[in-house]
Amino acid sequence: MYPNQLTLxxxxxQHCEYxxxxxxxxxxxxxxxxxxxxxxxxxxxxxQRPGEESEIYETRIKKYTYLNILSSSINQQVAKLANATLTIDGLETAPDFWAEFRENTNLSGRSEKELITLLFREVLKFKKIFVHADKPQVDVVPQNKLQEESLGIRPYVITYSPLQVTNWSESKGKLSWIKVRQITEDTSNPLAPAQKIATWTFIDGSFVAKYSAIVELDCKGNISKISNENANPKSTVALVSLIEHGFGEIPVLKLELPDELWICDQAASKALEHLRTDCAKYDLLTLAYFQRTFKRIQTPDSDLEHTYTNDEPIPTGLQHVIELEKFEWAEPRGYIVQHMxxxxxxxxxxxRDLISSGGVSATHGAITQSGISKKLDFHKQEVQLKSYGEKLCDFYQDVLELVAVAAGINGDNISVTGLNSFEDDTLDSLLLDLDDISKLDVQGLKAKLPPTIFNIVYEQLVSLLAGNLSAPQKEQVKKEIATLFQPGTLL
Structure with missing residues (x-):
């Protein structure tokens, strides 16, 4: 399927969406x-502004300043989600394998929690991310699972940014193939200059094919040379690796947010406005004062038959200074600085509002708020985080099932739940909740409600109190509630 060479x-x-x-x-x-x-x-x-001289533009650029509010707001969301519990069931068939994988998901020490954090941060930034399940290549081909384990071969996962996946095809929401473009730098030889290596990786339902070449890039990141020769569309790159992965389907999954949950798409323009406004304010403050008008000093000419002219530039060092009959300096008005x-x-x-969907009380005097008021403030944020958590749980369950296929173990019973309670409660508020629940007239409520409705209401009450529960835990709670309120049972 893949030829020994492909044209540049x-x-x-590239995909049109890319x-x-x-x-x-x-x-x-x-x-x-x-x-x-x-x-x-x-x-x-x-x-550069219209009419702005290059020297003045360069001076203004050197005054650049930036408060990274976009990154800090994303980190707050990520930290909030990281407080939630992730529960995974169905790993009993190979506990040692799963314990090792969850401690090291990429064979470089990245833990499961770090992987979940990475997935969440990347989709907040770029809307989507790709995850590839793979196995390390060894010189000896294992004949069975025992040999594979003895050689230390186990599956791991690689993540690809949407900046790297340049082309793909999908049908009914499922990927058919993807192409990954990566630029790396080879510094293995200490006696030679570093070399840039371009690698294109095709992954489909049967193969992983890689094409690679030494390249040079222009200022825009485009390939200008291949192996010291000028690049053109018909230049060829050699196939360096072709592996039949044996999954039976493409071993790549895509996590993608709907447009309404892709917050950086909306917040980036405001962050850019903040950058430009901040730089303009800093530029204004560093001027301290600026010259607005200029009066030339002219020397009489002894030659009365010719008009005296002076074509020298106005020596102010500033842009757009008006020549008048008076000399004047102006200072930035205080109300302008305050307005900025x-x-x-x-x-x-x-x-912060766009990213946390209202959970930004810290910018509005949250220190003086009561616990109940803070809960109300963070309600919208918690609803949004639950939407993210649900998508992450579903996606990570698919990832674990794909890893199970790679490891040759049964992954049908894997279940991932959680990421739906974010520890807004303090100890004081939790004790208050327990006190309020203890005062409920449960028997009186049971007498006034149909049994089915009562059990549903009580289950919801327990679920809200307990927070994150796995599917087996929820089922166990349901059974215990049914036992607790059987006829003749005393509370």
Whole structure:
């Protein structure tokens, strides 16, 4: 299926959705990353003004400043979800394997919790992420599972950013194949310059095929040379690896959020507005004062037959200074600076509101709020987090089932639940809740409600009190409630 060589034109082909989203994803990546990565690309966000001289523009660029409110807001959401409990059942068939996998999901020490955190953070940023279940390659081909275990071969998972997956095909919401484009740097030889390696990986229902070459990139990240030769669409790249993975289906899963839950799509433009407003404020403050008018000093000319002219530039070092009959300096008005500060604060609150969906009481004097008031403030955020948690649980269950197929063990009974209670309760509020529940007239409530309705209400009450429960725990609670309220049972 895969030839020994492919043209650069074929390898660099991109899905139409990837082409449409790439500028937005790159902008989000820079705004969330901040630091030197954003600084190196700051001209993308602070463009040269019409009529602005290059020297003045460069001076303004050097005054760049950025408060990374987008990243901090995302981290707050991620930390909130990380407080929730994840419960996994159905791993009893191979407890040693699953214990090892959950401690090290990528063979490089990444724990299960770190993987869940990574998945959540990436989908908040980029809307989707791809997860590939794979096995390490060894020189000796194992003949059975025992040999595989003795060689230390076990499945692991790799994540691909949507910036890396440049082309794909899917049918009815399920992937048929994907192409992953990765640029790495080879520094293995200490006596030679570092080399950039471009790798294109095709993954489908039967094979994993890799094409790779030494390349040079231009300033936009496009390939300009392949193996020291100028690149063109007909340049060819060799196949370096072709493996039949044996899954029977593509071993790649995609986690994707609906548009309404992709928060960075909405918040990035506000973060960019904050950046530009902050830089304008800082530029204004560092001027301290600025010259608005200028009067030339002219020297009389002894030649009365010719008009005296002076074509020298106005030596102010500032843009757009008006020549008048007076000399004047102006200082930034205090109310302008205050207005910009208020605007920055408003934008910052808007970004946090967009990301946490109302759970931003800390910006509005939450320290003085009561516990009940804080709960009301965080209700919208908790509802949104539950939506994320439900999607993450369903997706991670699919990941574990795929890993079970790779390991050759039964994964039919795997169940992933949780991520639906986020520890908003303090000890004091929990004790108050227990006190209120103890005062309920349960027998009186039972006498007034039909038995089925009463059991449902009581189950909901216990579920809200207990928080995260696995499916077996919920079933056990249900049985105990039924036993507790059997006829003749005393409370």
């Amino acid at each position: 034109e074929t390898l660099e082909s 082409v449409q989203l790439l500028p937005a994803l790159q902008e989000i990546d820079l705004l969330v990353s901040g630091g030197f990565k954003l600084k190196n690309s700051i001209r993308q966000f602070l463009s 500060s208020d605007s920055l604060k408003a934008i910052e609150d808007q970004v």
